[in-house]
Amino acid sequence: MAFTSRGFGGRTRRPRDERLPPGQYDVGSDWPVLTAEVTPPINLDRWTFTLDGLVDQVRTWNWAELRGLPESRYEGDIHCVTTWSKLATNFTGVSVDTFLQQAQLADTASHVLVASSTGYTTNLPLDDVRGGKAWLVWAHEGKDLNAAHGGPVRLLVPHLYFWKSAKFVSRMTVLDHDEPGFWERNGYHDRGDPWLEQRYQGD
């Protein structure tokens, strides 16, 4: 017989919201802050984003150049591995495709390692950051992204657990292999698909 917890009924079930991946709950209007490192100071004058690795030429954008790129908006849901999901929210920024299209990637390119100004890193298959699936964002629901949520600019990869959406993003390195990032070295799953509940190594 399947395991049940004695005396556990759980919350009153409403019809399950189909936007919620397994094991997630709707956090409503909240947006919990999770962090593992010191929040760095914001200085837009010195902000840069660099694309390097297996590209024909390293490219770096400053804040003004970033804001000169075509804007792109994400409307939808985000999912944190700690089990909250935030539904029907939106972010404004630039599609990662826009950056990748300005460089020639090596034929062997298969993954990226994204880094933050804090030293935080996270790894992603290239196909998870191109094709309209990932953004660099500076605004959430019309307001500037604050430092607690990774502002001035964070990565947004909403179809994967949110630790992949690196705060304070500063670099994307194109690789021909997978290289585990910060949480991926510390027990969390390499890919982190919430619909497959890929929370920890081994899921």
Next chain:
Amino acid sequence: MTTTSWRTAIVRQVTRVGQHLVMLRLELPETAPSVQQLPGQHFVVRLTAPDGYTASRSYSVSSSPGEALIELCVERLDDGEVSGYLYDIVQPGDEIEVRGPIGGWFVWDGQTPAVAIGGGTGVVPLVAMARYADELGTPELLRLAVSGRSAADLPYYDELLGRGATVALTALTGRRLGATDLEPLLDGTDVAFICGSARFAESMSQLLVSLNYPASAIRIERFGPS
């Protein structure tokens, strides 16, 4: 990093402290040899209803790796689906499903001189570190500073006092942990652990940075509803 799977633990002891805290001591069937236990890690607890509905939450471990039973400290949250069950319903002898220990970042190796700063239930992983230091016979390697609204709100208050922690009770005295509390603790340490609410973690980590503690040596775990 190692993998862990769901295991059924037996609840051996339930200690309720005040209106909001419960300590659960769990017996695991066996510890997978591949799973490294270090102080600072957490377990995921999964509850399953008869219709198959499940709810999971993570709780920090307060026991040291050397203890036979795993001790979790759970704060009962208003409307807490899992914490409410663990506080209100669970009795010794019950079985609960757990997964862990998890985490390789907010952990202390037992060798590096460290300062550990906790607010409220954020002291829980620090208690595991302090017990580990004692077990190794090197309590001087770990310096503790903790803060809570009152003694009743601060888990392991007596134990922390007994271990020489600097304690600030904010409701009683209005005093918060400040530079004069922390500065004497930092000298000679190579890593700082900060655990508490988002606000606590932010203010303490920025305070350390303002005292010239290297940001790269500060490890943070943010606690609270999530």
